[in-house]
């Protein structure tokens with residue numbers, strides 16, 4: 001048995017939320033107590049967020065043993081049995097569950113394996129080698145050709161070919177140009193960019209420097225959402241370290257190329273992820289999109305040529321330069337090369353961050369990687385692409401994940417949010433949820449986006465409240481199509497997608513709400529009520545104690561009873577009943 | 586807010602220091618507002634005016650920026666802001682009932698502050714921690730896999746800390 005040399009603890013946002021810092025300090029003191037020469041390391045997100053807090057015990061021969069759900073009480077055992085005596089604590093190790101088997105890690109190659117706050121760690125994994133090569137032996141034109149050849153398309157949602165976009169900006173006259181990294185990640189239910197920035201910030205910075213070199217931009221901005229304090233902190237550290245090492249600043253690595261990066265913190269507006277709104281926001285204004293053309297490549301930040309790329313797009317760049325465009329294009333499909341990072345969440349067992357070759361089917365992602373649905377519930381649909389995306393029903397889940405196939409379903413690839421929905425999810429309610437989001441986030445410039453989303457939301461709310469009328473669905477479709485056509489920016493143009501896809505694939509649920517006045521998933525409160533089954537009730541009165549409005553009392557027999565006129569349908573009795581005696585109707 | 590004259594001058598000195606962190610031009614409006622909010626928890630009318638003057642931007646423009654972005658508060662918040670996540674993952678895993686429970690326990694609705702000035706309840710769209718849904722954030726700390734019981738324990742701990 002090889003000696004244990006290192007202990008790694010995952011301290012990305014979700015690891016910390018699960019208690020990783022306490023686990024880290026407990027390890028530290030326990031190792032110190034035994035006087036063990038073991039190096040502690042803080043790493044980013046490996047993707048298995050469902051097993052947090054995660055600890056890796058690494059041996060001299062580079063074997064990695066991963067412990068999951070580690071609590072401070074487990075630390076003593078891991079130290080005495082594994083670190084001290086070389087016997088892994090099997091029952092605390094995470095079982096092999098196929099999570100990594102089908103993944104291909106390009107963007108996430110270092111995430112969870114290196115300390116993101118230490119530049120040398122990134123360099124130890126070939127970090128900044130692509131930059132060194134580019135600056136010493138590749139011309140900007142050749143860089144652009146290489147990226148074009150790789151087939152890389154923008155990962156921020158629209159999927160525009162990255163090399164072509166760089167070419168536009170490169171052709172504009174300088175010297176004042178800007179390169180912006182879009183880290184606004186507004187899709188509610190997605191955390192790809194957060195994890196990349198927290199787990200491997202230097203990779204994004206290296207990608208930015210190479211992009212800036214290719215287009216000839218001396219200035220860079222990272223526009224990052226305010227809700228990501230840890231990502232901001234690590235980026236700041238990484239920029240400072242890269243500057244000290246000569247990767248940023250004047251005459252980078254002795255070349256004629258100079259480049260600086262500033263961070264701009266967003267202020268909570270989804271629409272600022274849109275390129276022209278983002279530019280307005282950096283300029284200190286309200287984030288209102290404007291007409292294109294002129295495109296940012298021609299007239300962007302302060303009227304200068306500007307190239308905007310998503311975090312994940314940029315994180316692909318160093319890998320492509322190091323391995324070559326051909327190697328990259330070898331993954332994926334004809335029109336969608338490479339990999340895509342997805343944030344798997346919702347009713348799925350392995351909720352976390354994954355990277356798969358383009359073209360993998362949704363079924364494979366959900367079942368082989370995601371471990372299927374929680375509590376073995378029935379798979380109903382995936383919501384892909386967030387508020388701009390749509391719902392793909394389980395029966396179509398053989399569809400390969402590539403730009404073309406996903407678009408054909410009526411959804412969009414989006415930036416990588418993948419929310420799994422089960423039989424307990426009401427599709428009308430989910431649609432209402434998204435419209436509530438887009439309606440609030442509309443900047444208000446276009447009439448159809450501003451008022452159309454509001455009317456759609458009102459209609460959906462009415463349907464959920466049991467007051468839908470048969471014309472509602474046709475009206476929704478008509479309105480949706482108008483909003484799509486008459487809106488200026490992507491927000492309004494895609495806001496109808498959740499409506500159109502759910503009407504297309506789940507018309508029966510709309511009909512159930514409107515005609516039968518029932519919610520098949522038992523979610524919409526106006527359409528359900530709770531009842532206690534007298535024969536199953538053991539009269540334990542747990543529900544009675546739980547009920548916040550005292551709606552439950554002794555019935556006429558040996559059982560409890562709900563007074564429907566008092567009940568507010570909070571569902572607490574249903575959750576608390578140990579005998580399953582409470583039913584939703 | 587009632588302020589004595591001295592505290593107004595004292596405060597404006599402090600604000601001046603914050604203002605000078607950024608160059609006096611319109612592009613500084615958002616970072617200035619962020620800095621002031623980070624310091625005082627909100628942006629008072631007086632400070633909004635100061636930002637406008639300093640950044641050479643009409644007051645109406647600064648106001649329109651401050652009201653466009655959901656991050657900015659124009660009223661004084663409670664000591665702790667509780668930000669309950671209403672993102673997609675949290676929504677499908679029951680964020681609504683957690684939010685209702687919070688409203689019930691605190692006796693306020695979203696965007697309101699408790700009478701004792703301790704908590705402001707706010708909602709956000711995704712904390713980037715969807716694997717731990719439903720989630721909420723108090724200060725810089727995220728709490729995940731929330732249940733009603735867990736919420737009670739967390740809120741209780743903050744209340745106790747206050748009493749000590």
Ligand SMILES: Cc1cc2nc3c(=O)[nH]c(=O)nc-3n(C[C@H](O)[C@H](O)[C@H](O)COP(=O)(O)O)c2cc1C
Nearest residue numbers: 154155156182184185186273274275309310313490
């Ligand atoms: C309403 C709206 C929100 C957007 N939000 C984001 C975002 O959060 N992150 C992002 O990278 N792109 C976002 N985009 C897409 C960007 O406008 C832009 O296409 C992208 O940043 C370009 O980078 P890419 O070519 O590398 O994908 C959004 C677009 C719209 C219309």
Ligand code: SF4
Nearest residue numbers: 443445446449489492
């Ligand atoms: S489509 Fe909506 S968000 Fe976009 S510019 Fe028009 S009103 Fe604003």
Ligand code: SF4
Nearest residue numbers: 547567568570571573
């Ligand atoms: S659903 Fe809520 S209000 Fe109604 S009886 Fe059960 S606990 Fe009481």
Ligand code: FES
Nearest residue numbers: 012045047048049
């Ligand atoms: S944040 Fe820890 S594994 Fe994802």
Ligand code: FES
Nearest residue numbers: 670672675712715
């Ligand atoms: S949806 Fe709540 S943390 Fe992402």
